[in-house]
Amino acid sequence: MTLPRTADAHEVLHRIFGYDTFRGNQQEIIEHVCGGSDALVLMPTGGGKSLCYQIPALVRDGVGVVVSPLIALMQDQVDALLALGVRAGFLNSTQGPDERRAVETAFLSGELDLLYLAPERLRVESTLRLLGRGKIALFAIDEAHCVSQWGHDFRPDYLALSQLHERWPDVPRIALTATATKATHAEIATRLGLDDARHFVASFDRPNIQYRIAPKDEPRRQLLHLLRTEHPGDAGIVYCLSRNSVEKTAEFLAAQGLTALPYHAGLDAGTRAANQSRFLREDGVIMVATIAFGMGIDKPDVRFVAHLDLPKSVEGYYQETGRAGRDGLPSTAWLAYGLADVVQQRKMIDDSDGDLAHRRRLSQHLDAMLALCETVECRRVQLLNYFGQQGTPCGNCDTCLVPPESWDGTVAAQKVLSTVFRLDRERRQKFGAGQIIDILLGKRTAKVEQFDHHSLTVFGVGTELTEGEWRGVVRQLMAQGLLAVEGNYQTFVLTEASRGVLRGERQVMMRRDPKRQAQGRSRSARAPQAELPAAAAPVFERLRAWRGATAKEQGVPAYVIFHDATLREIATRMPSTTAELGTISGIGENKLAKYGEQVLQTLAG
Structure with missing residues (x-):
């Protein structure tokens, strides 16, 4: 110009x-x-x-x-x-x-x-x-x-x-x-x-994004519940750690009637480009991707970013979740997180290339991510603190809306650590979480019988917690560096820090996740919606349909014509002249001249 x-x-x-x-x-x-x-x-x-x-x-x-x-x-x-x-x-x-x-x-x-x-x-x-x-x-x-x-x-x-x-x-x-x-x-x-x-x-706060981290329990089903109850028809990104997981998750969502496309480095360049083009140009497309996707994505109306695997760092998590809600409208950042994630990430660091300093740096990144997952405080405050900024409880993250309890898990920690110690010292054996939890619960499984683990003094000493609660304890011990994973079979060993807990010299505080309700989270913990007046909703849909047809005709993404926020303001204010239309935020001289009459005709019905 x-x-x-x-x-x-x-x-x-x-x-x-x-x-x-x-x-x-x-x-x-x-x-x-x-x-x-x-x-x-x-x-x-x-x-x-x-x-x-x-x-x-x-x-x-x-x-x-x-x-x-x-x-x-x-x-x-x-x-x-x-x-x-x-x-x-x-x-x-x-x-x-x-x-x-x-x-x-x-x-x-x-x-x-x-x-x-x-x-x-x-x-x-x-x-x-x-x-x-x-x-x-x-x-x-x-x-x-x-x-x-x-x-x-x-x-x-x-x-x-x-x-x-x-x-x-x-x-x-x-x-x-x-x-x-x-x-x-x-x-x-x-x-x-x-x-x-x-x-x-600038402030790193994104107040329109609701951060939520949920314990893993059939994560694809959890994701589907989120999409159907809170984001029907919305565009979004689902991040997975592996290419295989990307493919299977995209297939799962597509089988449920959703428009979901895969994106990872193993796909040929033409397929990646075509899938990215559909995501940018069509409404309501879900991209299931590895972190190879997304840097610089300008699409403003991404309403959710979901992670089915634990990100490696807070920087990566912040940047990926930041692709939601670029238009300032309410959006969701949702992460499913479990014990297997912690075990997998620790193992990847141990097996990574690079010297000790590099692995230590990777561990520091992971520790910060785990601290965000396990905090009982406001997620947003924790995020801002990581980037060196101060914040106050936001009232719009899961820990603010459904506060978790903090409990003294020292005795529970001692029981887990003692089991690992006795298996190692008394039997010269190492096992993963499943066997340790079965021993604590006193389950006489075939594997317990095979290794005579029912004769251990710790057998059956943990019946006060459920299997899921014990998995949470083990997960948090890993997160706090009180348990480590070893070898290709991902078995557990004690760390230097374990000794203080076993000797009763160190207290271990843990997070108790809120009880999940039968139909998922309460309405108060769901992402707030950008509500339109009842009369404006059908007008907004007419404008979206016009924008979609115009964008397709011109071969450009829909947001290049107008952002959702602009269409919402048009639908709410119902301008009747080009002069009135020109006062809407996001409509400059060129767009007013190019699209003004078409918008007014669309409003006239």
Whole structure:
């Protein structure tokens, strides 16, 4: 979009993006970059990071060059900008020579506002020469955490991005990420040469997301209950640890009549691209995926993110759950978590490549994730604390809505640890959780009889707890580092910390999960819905149908036309003229001119 040289940030925000006010510290960041200074921005998903570089690119002379690792999404990012009237293009490996030449010509002739590049292209000398011949307004380095070598999304090509400042010392740089601990934050600054840049750290709180962690009990059935009772017809993402689990879960949901598609690195590129395209372009699609999916997903109306396996770190969990509710509407982050998850993750760390320091770092990440799962305090407070921020109980997570009890599990811990000790010392044997619990409950199973375990002094000393409760005890002992897993058969052994418990020198506090009701959680613990007035609901559905048909006709995701939040406001306010429609949040000049009459006709029925 050609703007007058006097255009300021507020004018661009209103005319192009259709918003009247900035959110959080957007204005401060934008004015800082517009002034020609470097910035490092930590802002949660859905916090409006993209505006922090898009608006300065439109205000400053030249082209904003955006470095993004998301080749599969560049087309959608550019389509969204073109729909706003912004002149945008991209250069990546998916293009043919003619298409690349057209974009390069537009860049050199000043006919682009924003140019998206994959980081690997900046290793190609011809790309650097091309940039050297044009006028660059700024460099934006998106998903900047990819530079962290110990991060879950490390991209080696990001390590070379420090050269941007060396070759273009007068061009401002803005690096952005949605997740970073203090250590990752420092690593980003050092590796990208941004130590002297101004650092902006927004609140990591996502108050519209309800965080819930449930004990595993047939997790696919639990997931199905969640989707049918709270998210019928909603778009969402289900994360699984293995490709096999992804396939089976997608098949299970599809067999139940839901539109569920798999996504993992074992699928061919064409299938992955087709499934991702359907997820972005159609309403109500559920993507079942490994963590290979999702980074940078711009879809604003993801209403839930579910994990059927334990994430490896709080950073990974936060980033993945952050893909829900980018539009600010109520959404759910749900995780099913059990003893087998802890055993599996501990074993994966023990078997991982890398030195002792690397394994220790992995263990620290897992310990923090386990602490989040086992806390009796507010989940949101725990999350914010992890990122170095203060919070108060939110009233919108499972531990706030249905508070769990904290109980003294020292005696129970001693019984489990004593059983492991006696099996090891008296019988030279090691077993997993099932056998240990059978011994404590006094079950004379074939395996108990085979190994004469009914003669142990601990046989039958644990009848005060149920099998499920004992599994919870073992899980929490693993989480607290009081039990360790060993060998390919994943049997239990004591740790150094176990001794203090067995000697009565250390108290062990545990979480007692709330009793599940017959039909799942009470209504108060369910994700709050974004309620529409009764009269507005059918209007909203008419608008969604129009948007879906228009998006299909144009070959773009539905959200490129309008976000759900915009359609909800239209349905509620029922504007009757284009002037009234233009006051709706999210409708800029270009979209008003392009879609205004169609929207009014749809409202007229």
